[in-house]
Each structure stands twice: as structure tokens, then as C-alpha cells.
Amino acid sequence: MGIIIQISQFLLGLSLLIILHELGHFIPAKLFGTRVEKFYLFFDVKFSLFKKKIGETVYGIGWLPLGGYVKISGMIDESMDTEAMKEEPKPWEFRSKPAWQRLIIMLGGVIVNFVLAYVIYFFLSFIYGDKNIDATSIQDGYLVENPLLTDLGFKTGDNITKVGDHDVKYVSDIKGNFIGAKTITFTRNGVEQTITMPVDFLGQFSDSKRRDLFEMRRPFVIGAIQDSSLNKGANLKDGDLIKAVNGKALKYFDELTPILNESKGKEVSVTLLRDQELITETLKVDNNAKFGISSGLTHQMMQDLGYFTMTTKEYSFGESFGGGYNKFTGQVGKYFGQLKEIGNPETGAYKGVGGFYAILNVFPDTWSWPVFWSITAFLSIMLGVLNLLPIPALDGGHVMFLLYEMVSGRKPSDKFMEYAQTVGFFILIGLVLFANGNDIFKAIFK
Incomplete structure (x- = not known):
């Protein structure tokens, strides 16, 4: 069940980000009278799961969940439709529009990503506030x-x-x-x-x-008892707090490890706190030095037991603008810091780069709306920043060439753009293979 919840959150978050990012290109393109031939969630290599033409645009869902795209007429993009570029420019084509309009169209997706992240942080501040452990x-x-x-x-x-x-x-x-x-x-x-x-x-x-x-450091609070546990059927209840084992006082879970290592295959006497009363129960330790019992601990329990203090800062509607802004700018700064470390070979941080499996594992195996929206907001920032990288085939690559055109007054030739798009495509493929290859390597060897 846990993996289903993870996959559901992953697909929901990814789909939301892709659709809104592509809308960021689609809406200004339409406003400037540019024809959009396709609007796709996921890639439709060879075939589509769904497609429907409305007006001049085909809307669809592809089968390959590696992203999405809008195909804009008269633009050299990942479709590499070079035949259409050999014809005379049409008034509705991207290449016929002024450079400033093309710049807005290309920046639209990134702008939406950043605005979305800020809006999410705004509502997280307003609805949930900030909960932290002092x-x-x-x-x-x-x-x-x-x-x-x-x-x-x-x-x-x-x-x-x-x-x-x-x-x-x-x-x-x-x-x-x-x-x-x-x-x-x-x-x-x-x-x-x-x-x-x-x-x-x-x-x-x-x-x-x-x-x-x-x-x-955490206390040991009884949670689920595994079916394979030697203690299945023991007098245990959710929320029981282990206070001592074999007469040795136990405040933290890590203090239990050496006791269990000395008691493999044996029985131990356990003192439990239940409903403000101390009771004694005999539990079995398996050959792996385990009880076979999951912890049922929550942050609220730890606060109630006096292990730490949680603070909650609430925001009014007006204050949430500042609260959301601080979260947004803080996360943007941290992500740029991560990229800086990844770009420095001496740190070895590139080894931690992950692909879709790594992103999947960021989501928890239980559903929590605050956690889901926090992760989605960060992924939106990540998508926006990565798309700004000056790599041909990414939005940032197109922006780089548009800025060159606006400053120099000279537009790069279509042939040059084709070559640049091809180079950028292979760079992207290399990065995708590297990131997802890291995931596969860690899954097999670590």
C-alpha cells in the first residue's frame, strides 16, 4: 500500500508541474497569435494514450512519463521538424514574432514554476503555519x-x-x-x-x-507487531512505552541495541508504561537481535512525553505573503547551493544526483497534504531552475539565443539552431542517463 501512495503522489505532483509549466508557454503563445500544434502531458513516442484535436491544437497524454511539451509552429524544438522551417515564415509562426514576444513565450514555463512554488508556500503558511522542533x-x-x-x-x-x-x-x-x-x-x-x-x-x-x-534520539513506543515476530500475541498495545529491559532503565531506542545484542535467541523482561501504569511483560529476542516490533512513535507523542518542545507559528492572511516569500527564497537559495556543490568535482556531490526513482522516494509512503505540497513546491523550483540552464533544447538555451539576438540585432540562422538543438538534445539525454543510471547503480550495489 505504501508504494502505491508514493507512486500516486509522484504522478500527481509530476503531472501538475508539467501541465502548468507547459501552460506557461501555451498561454502567451496564444495571446501573441502563435499557433500551437500540440499540447501533451508525457511524451507520445509512436503513439498516444489519449488525444483530441480542439481548434488548431491536439491535446493528448503520452505513454512515456518523462515530461511533456507544447509544439509551437515555426520553432526549432525537440520535434526537430526542419521541413516546415524550409518554407516561408507564416504570420502565425513563432519565428515571425518580435524577439520580445518570443522571449516571453520561452520564459513563461519557468515563470509559472516559480509563481506556483510561491503560491504553494503562501497557502502552506496561511493554512498550516510553521511547525518546528525547538x-x-x-x-x-x-x-x-x-x-x-x-x-x-x-x-x-x-x-x-x-x-x-x-x-x-x-x-x-x-x-x-x-x-x-x-x-x-x-x-x-x-x-x-x-x-x-x-x-x-x-x-x-x-x-x-x-x-x-x-x-x-527517540524512545521505543510500541507500534505494529510484524506477522513473523516471535512476540505475536504478546500482551502489547499501541502506544506502550518501553521503560526498562532486564532491569536496565531505557530512555532512548539506541540504548536498547546493546541489550538485544547480548540477548539473541533469549527472553527478556520488559517494563512498559501503559496509561500511566507500569506493567511487566516477557518478550522474545530473535537471532537478529530484534523484537520484530515497529515503532509507533509520532512527534506529538515525543512532545507529550517531554522529549522536546514543538513550536507553531501561525500567519494571518497578510502575514502569509511574507511567510511564503521567505520559504520560497530560502529554498531557491538552497537549491542553487546544491547545484554549486554538484558542479564542483572535488565535493563528489554529483554522486548523489538522482533521477525519477530518487524523486519518487522523496515522497513518503503515507499521505500528508502539507508534505505533498511542500515537496511539489520544491520540485517546481527545481524544474524552473533546471530549465533556466543555458543548454540548447532547454528553455534557458532558447532564452540565451534570444538575448543574443536582442543585443546584437542578428538572429542565429535556422541551420545553427538545428545544430544547437541537436547538441542540446544529446547533452540532455546524457544528463538523464547519468541521473537515472545513478539510481540503478545504488539500487543494485548499495
């Missing part, structure tokens, strides 16, 4: 299990106070500012320390099998 309320530091971090000198219990130049006010500040951070500052036993991160840490992290960095 970093100063974390009692016993963070869980550090990633060998990359322990080898650098980090330990479980370290309390992260600064990531790069950014003070950690909320727990989300750690992950949000980690990319590009040169140093991490933390306190250990009341003493502040700073560790310098290796230049290629992002590359090392991409190569590792661990997907976590600094995690919050």
Missing part, C-alpha cells in the same frame, strides 16, 4: 550512527548548535543547511567543539549505505 529543547543530543560521522569524531549525545555559518534554532536547520557546510559546531558535556568537514563528504555520503545524518 533545538534548544533537545535534552540529550542527537543519535550518531553513521560511520562517516563517527570517524570524524562525532558521538551520540552531541548537541548540534551550528551548521556552517547557520545557527541551529530548529532541528530542521541541521539538514536544511548541511549541504555546503564546511564546519559543524556542537556541545559535548557542556564544552563547545567544532569539526571541519572533508571537502568530499557529500561524495562519501552518497557512496555510503546509510541515508541518515544526525537523528533525534
Whole structure:
């Protein structure tokens, strides 16, 4: 069921972004009297799942979910319809329009992506506000299990106070500012320390099998009991909090691991807190040092148990304009930071570049509208920024040549544009193969 929810969110978010991006080209093209021959969600290689001609435009859905497109008359694009370009320009064609109109048509998709992201952040601020975990309320530091971090000198219990130049006010500040951070500052036993991160840490992290960095330490709250668990049928209820095992007090889940490792294939005595009462139950530990029980913990439970404090900032309708703007500009800045790290071979960040499978895994396996819209807004920013790259075949490539024409007064020849489009197409294919190849490599070997 979880994978179905992930795929549903992925397809819904992707479809929304593609349709609105292409509308960003379609609407100004029509306003300027330019003929649009096709408007497609997904690519219709060889055949379409659906198509219908309305007026002069064929609207359809392709079978290959790698994007979408609008085919504008008189424009050299991914269709490479060079035969039509040999004829005399028609008044309704893209090439017959003034450069400023063509520029607006080409920038329309990117503008829509950025406007969409801002609108989503505006409504997220207005409807949900900002919910954050106060970093100063974390009692016993963070869980550090990633060998990359322990080898650098980090330990479980370290309390992260600064990531790069950014003070950690909320727990989300750690992950949000980690990319590009040169140093991490933390306190250990009341003493502040700073560790310098290796230049290629992002590359090392991409190569590792661990997907976590600094995690919050969590108690063990009983959730679902797996069908294969040796404890199926035990006197356990959702929400039971494990307080002790074999008489050893247990505050955090990570403190349970060494106890279970010593008790493989044995029974242990577990003290549970249920409805403000302590009860004792005997549980079995399998040969993998597991109970076979999933955690049923939520952030609300952790706050109720006193492990941290959550803060909620609410916005009025007017305040949401500023709140949405801050979220939007913050995410744009972070994404440009990611691209900067990816573009520097020394960081090894390119190893973390992913394709459609990586994007799919960004979505959770449970449905949450705030999470879905937050991810969709970020993907909209990502799509907008990537389309601005000055690569022929992307919007940014067309914009680059249009700006050259407007400054120099000379229009690149159709033959040059054909060659540029071909080169750009192969660059894009290479990038797509690299990104999705990374996904396949990680799935097979990691």
C-alpha cells in the first residue's frame, strides 16, 4: 500500500508541474497569435494514450512519463521538424514574432514554476503555519550512527548548535543547511567543539549505505507487531512505552541495541508504561537481535512525553505573503547551493544526483497534504531552475539565443539552431542517463 501512495503522489505532483509549466508557454503563445500544434502531458513516442484535436491544437497524454511539451509552429524544438522551417515564415509562426514576444513565450514555463512554488508556500503558511522542533529543547543530543560521522569524531549525545555559518534554532536547520557546510559546531558535556568537514563528504555520503545524518534520539513506543515476530500475541498495545529491559532503565531506542545484542535467541523482561501504569511483560529476542516490533512513535507523542518542545507559528492572511516569500527564497537559495556543490568535482556531490526513482522516494509512503505540497513546491523550483540552464533544447538555451539576438540585432540562422538543438538534445539525454543510471547503480550495489 505504501508504494502505491508514493507512486500516486509522484504522478500527481509530476503531472501538475508539467501541465502548468507547459501552460506557461501555451498561454502567451496564444495571446501573441502563435499557433500551437500540440499540447501533451508525457511524451507520445509512436503513439498516444489519449488525444483530441480542439481548434488548431491536439491535446493528448503520452505513454512515456518523462515530461511533456507544447509544439509551437515555426520553432526549432525537440520535434526537430526542419521541413516546415524550409518554407516561408507564416504570420502565425513563432519565428515571425518580435524577439520580445518570443522571449516571453520561452520564459513563461519557468515563470509559472516559480509563481506556483510561491503560491504553494503562501497557502502552506496561511493554512498550516510553521511547525518546528525547538533545538534548544533537545535534552540529550542527537543519535550518531553513521560511520562517516563517527570517524570524524562525532558521538551520540552531541548537541548540534551550528551548521556552517547557520545557527541551529530548529532541528530542521541541521539538514536544511548541511549541504555546503564546511564546519559543524556542537556541545559535548557542556564544552563547545567544532569539526571541519572533508571537502568530499557529500561524495562519501552518497557512496555510503546509510541515508541518515544526525537523528533525534527517540524512545521505543510500541507500534505494529510484524506477522513473523516471535512476540505475536504478546500482551502489547499501541502506544506502550518501553521503560526498562532486564532491569536496565531505557530512555532512548539506541540504548536498547546493546541489550538485544547480548540477548539473541533469549527472553527478556520488559517494563512498559501503559496509561500511566507500569506493567511487566516477557518478550522474545530473535537471532537478529530484534523484537520484530515497529515503532509507533509520532512527534506529538515525543512532545507529550517531554522529549522536546514543538513550536507553531501561525500567519494571518497578510502575514502569509511574507511567510511564503521567505520559504520560497530560502529554498531557491538552497537549491542553487546544491547545484554549486554538484558542479564542483572535488565535493563528489554529483554522486548523489538522482533521477525519477530518487524523486519518487522523496515522497513518503503515507499521505500528508502539507508534505505533498511542500515537496511539489520544491520540485517546481527545481524544474524552473533546471530549465533556466543555458543548454540548447532547454528553455534557458532558447532564452540565451534570444538575448543574443536582442543585443546584437542578428538572429542565429535556422541551420545553427538545428545544430544547437541537436547538441542540446544529446547533452540532455546524457544528463538523464547519468541521473537515472545513478539510481540503478545504488539500487543494485548499495
